[in-house]
Amino acid sequence: MLDLKITGGTVVDGTGAERYRADIGVKDGRIVEVRRRNGADGAGDGLQADAAHEIDATGRIVAPGFVDIHTHYDGQVSWDDTLEPSSLHGVTTVVSGNCGVGFAPVRPGREQWLIELMEGVEDIPGSALAEGITWQWESFPEYLDAVEKRSLAVDYGTQIAHGAVRGYAMGERGARNEEATPDDIAAMARIVQEAVEAGALGFSTSRTEAHRAIDGEPVPGTYAAEAELFGLGRAMAAGGRAVFEVSPQGTAGESPAEATMREMDWMTQLGAEIERPVTFTMIQTGGAPDLWRRQLERAGKALENGVELYAQFAARPFGMLFGFPGYHAFTHRPTYRRLKAELGHEELAARLADPGVRETILSEADLPPQPVPLFDGLYALIQHSADRIFAIGDPPDYEPTPDQTVAAIAQARGQDPLAAMYDLMLESDGTAMLMLPFFNYADGNHDAIHEMMTHPAAVSGLSDGGAHCGLICDASYPTFLLTHWARDRHRGPRFSLEYVVRKQTLDTATLYGLSDRGVLAVGKKADINVIDMQALQLDVPRMAYDLPAGGRRLVQGARGYDATVVSGVITRRHGVDTGARPGRLLRGVR
Incomplete structure (x- = not known):
């Protein structure tokens, strides 16, 4: 007796391989059978075993659940078990704690400082964070323990953020970006290693001056010296299999190209030394419209030399809605x-x-x-x-x-x-x-993004799910990748559906060492989407006022997802939340 079987669908399995007709059987949260249909019309013998639940996927695409590696649900996970808007778009795993901002560790009495830091950098209403976060922790392991008590619609993994670490270990000196002493670095390193040993998926830092707290102060760590960055990278690697995530920029006064390539230098050196993936955010800017090519060229050479250095690109223009x-x-x-x-x-x-x-x-x-x-x-x-x-x-x-x-x-x-x-x-x-559009649209089209998507050192990221509530609504990237890049684009070349699915399943899961998901195969976690590709469409972004304290946020839904399955349990059916909460905290490999 199966828990779930999905019959008659066209499987796009996440590997990039050509699609095929098959039935999928699920038991105890895992895929236990993938039975291909025989015959030119995909008929033949289907999966005969009985199941407690069945989805007829005839005429539908069956794909892995999407893995979104760049979100900011650090606070929202305290009060929202759906983790919308990401869960509206076939996402079954989110990675939070990006860009050097997060809510752990925190010293008692410093909670409001972290709220104002997050509010300024990620445009999440501070009143919503103040009312919604329960603050059941001080250390990062205690934060993970608090999240682990939650039952969610998706799996939630997170990273430890440089800003919170600096503020905790160095106090006001850390908050104001004073240079870290060797003792400061050692104290921060202990916190980072402890976090990864407890299950943090990585460590994140921001070095862009555009990231500022609500009072205008840059994120702690913006000007960190290489001694600090390398000390924390070594500590992360000592803790386990984790990822070093960077929002790069460089030293004030340098040209964008000089600053960016200096960042590429130290990131490459760090990746080579710690033998862990380093990933950085990358966008096309109007002031240096071809700089991203130099970044990808450098990252590609690093990969050829065995250094895991990956750019995170945005799937569409990066700007604002108003x-x-x-x-x-x-x-x-x-x-x-x-x-x-x-x-x-x-x-x-x-x-x-x-x-x-x-x-x-x-x-x-x-x-x-x-x-x-x-x-x-x-x-x-x-x-x-x-x-x-x-x-x-x-x-x-x-x-x-x-x-x-x-x-x-x-x-x-x-x-x-x-x-x-x-x-x-x-x-x-x-x-x-x-x-x-501010970025990724310097040429008035998506040709630069198309080129980014083809590069082996580039992964899909920058959705910022849960953040930029009044300006940006890019948690819908997964749906946009399917509709625009695999079906609708009319101003340039598209990609196959198989390629687009892989970019947000196997590729993103692999970067974070999540080897149990991202592919539809026997033994893998049963995170699955059943999609009506003909009907799939993004809704118009709208402003909702549903955050705690009546806070506002831009939300963009979608039509065409017949079902989303997490750990073998149907969480959404025809766009409607089923109320099932099989999602759990995702701890990294020690």
């Missing part, structure tokens, strides 16, 4: 400020549509920005970017053409660009979002 529910061009107009303070979300949208209110807001001067919070000055950037801002459309188009910019739409309508921007945001009852 509209009246979030950040936008009119946040500093006096009338808008007054109405927002007085009205709820729906009432505000209705008032903004009033012609008199519209005319007043468009004619007003802006109030001056404040030094903090960090995003207070975005309105000015948006006002002067009409030629780079796009109407995203429904279904969303993430590779838009020049005629879809706000400036082009305004010209076609005979409007001022700000007036056109206002009217576009009024659509869908004032909930419409516009898109401003």
